[in-house]
Structures are given as C-alpha cells and as structure tokens.
Amino acid sequence: FDGASITRDDVVREGDPTNNVPDTIFSKLGMQLHRRDNHPIGILRNAIYEYFDATYPGKFVKFDDLSPIVSVKENFDDVLVPADHVSRSYNDTYYVDAQTVLRCHTSAHQTELLKRGHCYFLVTGDVYRRDSIDSTHYPVFHQMEGVRVFSPDEWVNSGLDGTSYAAMDLKQSLEGLAKSLFGDVDMRWIDTYFPFTNPSFELEIYFQEKWMEVLGCGVTEQEILRRNGRSGSVAWAFGLGLERLAMVLFEIPDIRLFWSNDQRFTSQFSERKLGAKFQPFSKYPPCYKDMSFWISDSFTENNLCEVVREIAGDLVEEVRLIDNFTNKGMTSHCYRIAYRSMERSLTDEEINQLQGHVREVVQNKLRVTLR
Template sequence: MYWFLADHVSRSYNDTYYVDAQTVLRCHTSAHQAELLRRGHTHFLVTGDVYRRDSIDSTHYPVFHQMEGVHVFSPSDWEASGTDGTTYVAGDLKKCLEGLARHLFGAVEMRWVDTYFPFTNPSFELEIFFQEKWLEVLGCGVTEQEILRRSGKTDDVAWAFGLGLERLAMVLFDIPDIRLFWSNDERFTSQFSSGQLGVKFKPFSKYPPCYKDVSFWINEAFTENNLCEVVREVAGDLAEEVQLIDNFTNKKGMTSHCYRIAYRSMERSLTDEEINKLQWNVRELVQSKLNVVLR
C-alpha cells in the first residue's frame, strides 16, 4: 500500500480484511494510483470492487464498487491564477465534483465536509441530502505530495476522488437499502432490466423487522466494526442494522454497551425460531471472538 508503514491507518485491522499477514483484500481503488502515475498518465478513472469492515445499516455493506478519479496539474496550470498549487487544485476539484452532482441529480442539496484520508491533504467529503438525511457519496482531496514524488512528478499537484457507485445509484434511483444491490429478487431486478437511467425504484411489500438486544461489558480492544463482523458472520444479509442504544460506566470503571440488532429478510418473513437461533449464535460468538462478558 504505497509507502505506508505497517501501523498506518490504511492498514488498520479494524477496517481492512486480511487474508494473511502479507495480503489484504483491496479496500480502495487508490491502490492503483501510483502504478498509473508511474506509467505517465495524468488524468484517469479506475473502477473496481473493494472490501471494508464497516457498520451495518442501510448505506454500508462490506463490498461495494468504487470509482477513483485522478487529475494531475503542472505549475503552468496555476501560476497565472495568483494562488498556490494546492488552493488552485482544491478549487478545481470541488467545482468538477459539484458539476458532476448537478449533472446526475439536478438541483440537489449538497455540502462539503472537511475530513481526513490517508492519501490526500486537504481532504473533503461531498454529502447529498437524501431520504431526510445527509448521505456521503464521495471522498476526495489534494493528493499527498509523496505519492507524486515517488511517481516522478515532483513539481506537480493533483486531485483525487473516490466515489461509491452503489451510493450514487441509491440517490439516482431512490433505492432505500444498499443490500438490494445484492438481492436476486425479481421484484427488484426486473425494475432495472431496461437499463434506463430515468427509472425510479418502486418499493414492494416490506417484510417486518425483528429487534433483538445484546449487552456486554467491553474491553480496551473492542470496536464496533468487530461486532458488526460477528453479526455478519452469523446472520449475513439478514442483519439490517446494528445500533448502539445504551452505554454506561459503573463505579469500578467498567463500561457496558447495549446494541440493538434489526433482523429482516429482503425476500421473505423470518420465523421466531430463526431469529432466536440467530440471536443465540450471535451472543455465543460475540463472547468467544470479542472476549467480552455478556450481561
């Protein structure tokens, strides 16, 4: 992963799927930037499947499709502007992506959020107001200069963005749950068989959710992503959401978390027997894999 050390955030065990100590599943298409820059490309798109350990809700899934875009600028591009290269390139980046959002979604409400990414500085997220809340649709920023330097472009400045194609499609087609992209239900797939961009998703009958809570005393190594991986291991796509609903610390300094798990199939009603078995297995695995104490 570029020039990052083993303890760099981009290699975090909390966010990345490790096949073994030396191999990870691709967690971002940025992994291909350096190679393409070394080949002499100065503006390009890269699209591929990526894998991340993440939360469980309607907009997150452990595998999705990312499109990476890069544009390299030389000093002659910004010298006449009266600004430095970073300011010029960041402004061009935002203008370009705002234009993309308006082209795709029309007069949609959007906002920029300052953030941190390991490959860009400064870094930003573009959010779209969707289903009565703000939805992040892409991350971007000015490429870290070390990446360009190692690619032989010492004097240049570049921007890069990475957007989740499923999230763009959710906004474009009014799709409420990212799990639907992985469903074989013909009531979903048949709506998009024409390949037309103007199609809007027509909701079909939703099966009822079932909620189960699990409470435990956490340890210093606990992370919510690890809990979500345990839930996914047991329930797969039957887990619709995992939400922290309560936490407290007792007089001895021990902290307890209570999580509510929503189980729901996209294709059928789940029986009480199925749900109870899933929840029992979740509790057993949470205790053994995360080394926490159930309450």
C-alpha cells in the same frame, strides 16, 4: 484480472492470526457488480464515464478490472497513510497476510498508474472495510477513483498558483458531475483531512433527512507526484462511493439490496438507464432482539458486527448500541439487532434460532460475558 479466478485459498487462512478474511467476504470477491451494465452500480459507473467523456473528450483512461488484493505498501504506504493510522488496524481492514490486504479504497492504484505515466484516469472497483451495520454500511462496496495531472503550462496564465488552480478545477468538475447526475439536489463541501491530499474536501448530499458523505477529494500531495516522476506538476484526485450515490439516485433504501438476486429488484434496472426510481416491493416487518453483555478489553463493535453478519448474513439490517454503563470497573453493553429480510417474512422460530446462535458465538469468540 478475472474476478472468478480468486479461490478461497487465496484469501482465507483459518487459524493464521495475520489473516482476518471471513467466508462471507470471500464470497463477494469476483462478483464485480460494477461491471454489470444492468445493475445500478454498473449503470452509475457508465453515467459517470459519460460525464467525464463529455467534459474531457478522449482524455480519461478507465480501469475496472484491477485486482482487489493489493499490498499494504500500495494501499497505505504509497499514499502516505501514517504508520499508526487507524485504517491500518485489523479492526478496520481485511488482511490476507501481514503484507497483503483487500484494498480499502481505490486510491491503492494511484501510484501504480501515475508511475505508468497516466495523466487522466478513472479506477472503479470493489473495496473492503470492516465496519458497523446499518442501512448505508456494508463491508464491501464500490468506489471510483479519478485522477488528473496538470503540467505547469496549464495554470501559469491563470493568475493562480498550481494548488489553487487544481482545487478550483476539481470542485468545478465534481459539482458538474453531481448536477449531471442529480439535477437539483442540496449539496455542501466540507474541509477534511486525507493523508494523500492537501487541501482535502468531502462532498455531502442531503438524503433521507441527513447529510450523507458521497465522496472525498483534494489536491494530491506533492510527495506522491515527486515519488512517481511528476515533480513540477500538480494533480487532483477524488474517490467516490458508488452505493451512496446510487442510493440517492435510484431511491434505494438499503445497501443490502445491491447484492439481492430477487427478480423484483434486478428486473427494475434491466433498462440500463439512470432515470429509474426503485419501486420498493412490500417492506417486511423487522424483528428486534436485544443482547447485553460485559465486555472485555479487546471487544470492538466491528468484531461484533462481523460475527452477526457471519451468522445472519443479509438478514441483519442494523446492530445498534442502545445502552452502555460501567460499574465496579466492568463495562456492560446492550446491542439491539434488527433482523429483516428484503425478500420475505421471517418466522419467530427462524429469528430465535439465529439469535441463539449469535449469542453463543459472540460469547465464545469475543470473550464477553452474557448477562
């Protein structure tokens, strides 16, 4: 797969109700930040590779060029995501057509690689999710998936059953990874649910005065192993968010910076080393604009954020619901939009023009009534 070979026609179908890929998303396909050795995402990928190569010499096979355009079957069905799971909705996922999506996680490649017979693999790639807007959320980000399959002889003498053995090995491996990347950092395990693992866990790291989720993982559901010719074995899997980890590691305050071509950003990572801390170039002032409207039944925050992003691009820093009330069966929302460039000061005129355009398109596309 060569990212540059994806054309607009491959993913954007204007007027087709089974397609919801906007141009801003098309423009990100094929950027492949994770394959750039002097970009924070690529540097982090390489550091994680090094950890796994040192811990399991010669074992992990690495994939970083699998196409982000995958079938609904690969992205959801094959990893046991239930038919009615929210992640399948058009509100959460980018659909190319009714059977094809932009992968929303690198888990979309698990079954294909298990089927091919791999027992240790890492898959790195760009993943796509419709979401709200703030400093840690962006509709494209990067994940690394890791899978390890054990055969019975690996755990039979441990005194543990296969599942407990895999869970123990998984937590040890990922704690080791976190220590190798961060040294001392506060972290905690949270029990959670994923359709494809049981038990399932999340690892959180303390950053910017908050616990931030950086990875999901667990012991692979037996059904997945069975369907892919691995009955009798156990496996673990993890999926980690590279931007989240890189933000902590390099002290990068805003997720939009990963997409910046500003030399003041890119030049800071030319050394290709982990140790660098990002030196923020001066922070430009934000500009806040509030917008109130009566919503319709079909209104969603993700749709609003996409409209704002389509118009303002990376000038939008946050979209936040600041007021919400219902009167005589009508619901009003007030959203505060923060505009801020990472690279320069914005003029009042420019912001007013953007906001005017946002109001117009929000009214027309989202069927709300501005107040």
